[in-house]
Amino acid sequence: MEDLKSRVAYLQGLSAGMDLEKESKEGRLLSSIIDVLGDFASSFNELQEAQEQLEDYLESIDEDLYSLEDEIYDDRPGMDDDDYMEVECPRCGEIVCFDRDIVDDEDVIEVTCPNCDEVVFVNDDTYASADEPELLEGRAEAEHEDDL
Ligand SMILES: [Zn+2]
Numbered sequence: 001m002e003d004l005k006s007r008v009a010y011l012q013g014l015s016a017g018m019d020l021e022k023e024s025k026e027g028r029l030l031s032s033i034i035d036v037l038g039d040f041a042s043s044f045n046e047l048q049e050a051q052e053q054l055e056d057y058l059e060s061i062d063e064d065l066y067s068l069e070d071e072i073y074d075d076r077p078g079m080d081d082d083d084y085m086e087v088e089c090p091r092c093g094e095i096v097c098f099d100r101d102i103v104d105d106e107d108v109i110e111v112t113c114p115n116c117d118e119v120v121f122v123n124d125d126t127y128a129s130a131d132e133p134e135l136l137e138g139r140a141e142a143e144h145e146d147d148l
Pocket residue numbers: 089090091092093094113114115116117118
């Protein structure tokens with residue numbers, strides 16, 4: 001924060017131009033105050049530089065952690081094809097993908113086609129789908145091979 005330092009320098013210039021007697025009480029008080037302000041400005045400057053370095057460092061750690069998580073947690077929810085089911089919409093033929101967890105969810109969840117809003121799957125035993133959802137095993141394996 002060069003601005004703070006230059007403002008303190010400006011105050012020093014002002015006080016120098018005021019013809020205050022250096023040894024008067026007022027003169028000593030004023031120069032002491034300006035000295036303290038100068039110290040504050042320097043400390044603030046150093047703190048700010050340290051803070052910026054810390055932020056850069058933290059950012060690089062965050063990026064490293066993110067790529068590490070990507071490699072380690074292959075089965076993060078919503079990040080892996082193994083966790084997805086797909087079903088063909090009986091009305092418009094759109095392939096609708098949804099989270100595999102929905103199948104086992106205790107609440108009744110309806111999956112609707114994003115294309116025509118037709119209900120394509122309900123995680124209810126009484127619901128009979130024309131096209132049973134299938135795991136995307138073929139696609140998942142193919143992508144794993146690409147990773148190698
Ligand atoms: Zn549809």
